[in-house]
Amino acid sequence: MERGAIDVVDLAGPFDLQATVESGQSYLWNRADGRTYDDLHAYGGDAWYETVVDPIPGVTDERVPLRVRQVGGVHDGTLEWEASIDAVPLLTRLFRLDDDLDAIRGSTPDLPLLTRAFDRYEGMRLTRDPAFSCLISFICSAQMRVARIHGMQRRLRETYGDVVELGGESYHAFPGPETLATRTESELRDLSLGYRAPYVRRTAEMLADGEAHPSEAADLPYEAARESLTQFVGVGEKVADCVALFSLGFLEAVPLDTWIRTTIEEYFPDCERGSYAETSRAIRDRFGGAYAGYAQTYVFYHLRADGE
DNA sequence: TAGATACCTTATAG
DNA sequence: ACTATAAGGTATC
Numbered sequence: 001m002e003r004g005a006i007d008v009v010d011l012a013g014p015f016d017l018q019a020t021v022e023s024g025q026s027y028l029w030n031r032a033d034g035r036t037y038d039d040l041h042a043y044g045g046d047a048w049y050e051t052v053v054d055p056i057p058g059v060t061d062e063r064v065p066l067r068v069r070q071v072g073g074v075h076d077g078t079l080e081w082e083a084s085i086d087a088v089p090l091l092t093r094l095f096r097l098d099d100d101l102d103a104i105r106g107s108t109p110d111l112p113l114l115t116r117a118f119d120r121y122e123g124m125r126l127t128r129d130p131a132f133s134c135l136i137s138f139i140c141s142a143q144m145r146v147a148r149i150h151g152m153q154r155r156l157r158e159t160y161g162d163v164v165e166l167g168g169e170s171y172h173a174f175p176g177p178e179t180l181a182t183r184t185e186s187e188l189r190d191l192s193l194g195y196r197a198p199y200v201r202r203t204a205e206m207l208a209d210g211e212a213h214p215s216e217a218a219d220l221p222y223e224a225a226r227e228s229l230t231q232f233v234g235v236g237e238k239v240a241d242c243v244a245l246f247s248l249g250f251l252e253a254v255p256l257d258t259w260i261r262t263t264i265e266e267y268f269p270d271c272e273r274g275s276y277a278e279t280s281r282a283i284r285d286r287f288g289g290a291y292a293g294y295a296q297t298y299v300f301y302h303l304r305a306d307g308e
Numbered sequence: 309t310a311g312a313t314a315c316c317t318t319a320t321a322g
Numbered sequence: 323a324c325t326a327t328a329a330g331g332t333a334t335c
Contacts, residue, residue, distance in 0.1 A: 145318085148319085258331090
């Protein structure tokens with residue numbers, strides 16, 4: 001096992017591990033203190049977070065068990081990690097530690113709502129999750145609360161994922177397309193996936209058969225990528241935007257979920273254009289264009305924290 | 309091509 | 323207690 005630390009002060013801007021992991025972008029982590037995300041904002045000051053990272057082309061060819069925690073503040077703290085390999089490139093990738101957060105915030109329009117959201121969760125970054133698990137997570141997210149989406153992904157891992165060890169502890173990897181493709185709808189419903197069960201199975205089948213892979217969309221222009229992602233069963237425009245933003249690195253994507261739609265009604269009614277595509281363009285421009293997805297994620301977490 | 313409706317499951321409000 | 327409602331929507335008609 002290797003271990004190490006990353007000083008936040010060496011990054012371009014602050015970093016908040018808890019906000020980044022628990023803000024509803026990624027459902028692949030467990031808190032070692034046993035808390036799920038049921039208690040929104042439950043103290044996670046220096047809690048360890050654990051996962052198994054799927055192979056990422058260009059970063060790691062192997063599956064990597066990984067633990068990480070943040071000690072200290074979002075400006076001067078330290079990110080401690082333990083993993084099977086040097087985790088610095090991996091953490092940099094997963095939590096976008098190479099994004100210049102100050103510059104991103106600086107390029108975001110000076111709107112009161114955005115300012116409040118950015119101030120409240122200073123240091124929250126977007127995630128960059130492996131494509132398949134991200135796709136499945138957001139297929140499961142339809143009409144579902146964050147805590148329950150997290151529960152579904154955990155059950156998928158613990159029921160069907162391979163066991164990987166790190167320092168005497170066992171962790172479950174996320175099951176691969178072949179595994180989920182060969183489950184029955186009934187088996188997946190037993191994990192409380194509800195009507196999403198056949199969507200998960202059929203999408204996994206598409207990947208297992210080599211028919212398509214979500215990462216192929218990464219090479220397309222943003223709107224074409226979103227359109228391409230909707231070929232997967234259970235993936236409409238909103239879920240496609242989530243995968244584009246949280247996995248494929250399209251930072252301009254603004255998923256139009258219920259929270260953002262309410263925000264548009266209350267704060268930016270002129271951005272409502274009737275169709276997803278047009279409304280999406282309007283709010284993207286209002287949020288500053290290239291990094292509009294950052295603004296969306298801050299607003300989502302900010303409003304949801306008050307709504308629950 | 310737009311618009312309405314069913315859909316699993318569970319936590320929470322009333 | 324019990325019922326209605328809504329939760330990071332999508333597929334189908």
